[in-house]
Amino acid sequence: MSETKSVGVIGGLGPAATLDFFDRILKRTKALHDQDHLRLIIDNNTKIPDRNAYQRGDGPSPGPALAAAAHALETVGAEFIVMACNTAHAWEADIRAAISVPFISIIEETTKVVADLKPERAGVLAVDACLASSLYQDALKKAGVAPVLLNADSQRTFMELIYRIKSGDTRDMVRRSMTTLARKLEAQGAEVIIAGCTEVPLVLTADDIDNELVNSTDVLVERTICFAGGELK
């Protein structure tokens, strides 16, 4: 048994994306026995207030609940914390203030992977609350990459798709609509597309588009395994 670090996962934002993160962690970890896998403590915390509702002025801030979740994970042995959700990183400061262990940012790590591809423009598929916090826009600009966003109409369609995925609908129609949106960003000059919402990889794969897809879930999965000291398969 290798001495890997225990990982605290703030999840439930939403649950399907958390399941997908867990699944990808297991698939990417080189393991023959149960004990070779990482210890993950996952708080599938569906009681954290809706991020987009808050951004619309339609509900309480998720900040305190996110900070409490992070703190609780540290309390029960998590040696570092990750969050299987891009948007909730708008409350990263609250989370970091509540813990004394490291926090790995999905935004920071995903942007690093994008920057390494050296595009001039990167398309961002992210929900309203994520865009309103300018998480990817700021990180990309700092890395010298121009962010490309959907127009208002397409962004509305995107939000409808995300809520459909959250309700369990990942049928072909949803897949095709998501591909259309990603291709719109390509048509607007994006040389790389960022799946900047952990629900997006549930319906969009690299094969669906012409350019490179940087899947924020996969980036976080790889960084998590490496930081924990596990072995990538």
Add this chain to the structure above:
Amino acid sequence: MSETKSVGVIGGLGPAATLDFFDRILKRTKALHDQDHLRLIIDNNTKIPDRNAYQRGDGPSPGPALAAAAHALETVGAEFIVMACNTAHAWEADIRAAISVPFISIIEETTKVVADLKPERAGVLAVDACLASSLYQDALKKAGVAPVLLNADSQRTFMELIYRIKSGDTRDMVRRSMTTLARKLEAQGAEVIIAGCTEVPLVLTADDIDNELVNSTDVLVERTICFAGGELK
């Protein structure tokens, strides 16, 4: 948002079975939004000592680690505890002694479902350590059902299959071999087959056999959702 109870899940025994339990919980819960799903706090605790190795006299007891995991889950808000593993229920007493919230036993609940089918004989697919603790045998006999077990040779094959599944191998060959074992129990007179190891449903479905399959994972999933106050889909 419905006021459902938070569920503590002792997992990692093994990780793929824990992922499967989580997946089935999401699929069986009636939910339109993230907030309609249950809060699950999952300790995918791969650092818990191997149950079968202990039974072979080849490692430490998992008891203290299981008790500590249960206690930690309660500490961070779990209002009841479940364990996505049959075998580890041999240490149920240690777990119950460490917590003040309810614990739902997969063995007890699965046996109830079997007893309701009123068979004379039920076949048990369970690992060596589970059989050595006589968990299902005792529970079935108490319910007036005679347990049917694999012979020594077939049980050895069963153990090999379980370790293959734990290593990520769920290919057709493994599926076919598991079906053959289940059918052997049918040939021995079992009118119901119990998938009494949470790795079994990863490769065996009700369609594979003639008689009824009682899947311990599905039983625990349904009982968990109901006990939490969630709605079944």
